[in-house]
Amino acid sequence: MIKLIMCLHRRADITREAFQDYWQNSHGPFFMKNAAVMRTQKYVQSHTLSSPLNESMRQSRSMAEEFDGVAEVWFESENDLMEAMGSTEMAELGPKLIEDENNFIDHSRSCAFLVEEIEF
Incomplete structure (x- = not known):
């Protein structure tokens, strides 16, 4: 198994709440409806909490x-x-997927990469 990780920043014109709502309730179902085309085995969204602890960790480590x-x-x-x-x-789905992502993701501030999990 391999995993695609996408670290996402929202568009500047929407709140985090609107970003997460769209991602969960619109993009998520759209993605899962097309999961077989992409040969997706599993899809998980991790929504950042609005917590003062995030700011404390960031500041304590200059992140x-x-x-x-x-x-x-x-x-x-990968193959x-x-x-x-x-x-x-996928040639047909790809532009639709990107169009939907453009509704809530700032691609210029986000990143994506493939990983292999190593458990301890």
């Missing part, structure tokens, strides 16, 4: 601001993901 949320998407393998991305179905 950058927190993300508004993190998406985790599991795939069977399986590549095959899915090269499919005709």
